[in-house]
Amino acid sequence: MLKIYYTADGDHHTMEFKNSDAFVANLQLEVPALQDHYTVQKVTIDDKEDTGFTGKTVVDLYNYYA
Secondary structure, eight states: OEEEEEEETTEEEEEEESSHHHHHHHHTSSSOSSOTTOEEEEEEETTEEOTTOOOOBHHHHHHHHO
């Protein structure tokens, strides 16, 4: 399970995807679940923080996993 902790419009949110491939596929949709400019606070995979991700936005996360 991939969990993305992010900030949108000043509010903190969490979104879950089955895995990183599901996240990448979702971002390629015409209307993705997350906007590119949202700020990513942290990312976990199977409840362990992905410390390799050093970006700041959803598009950075997309590029990291793509």
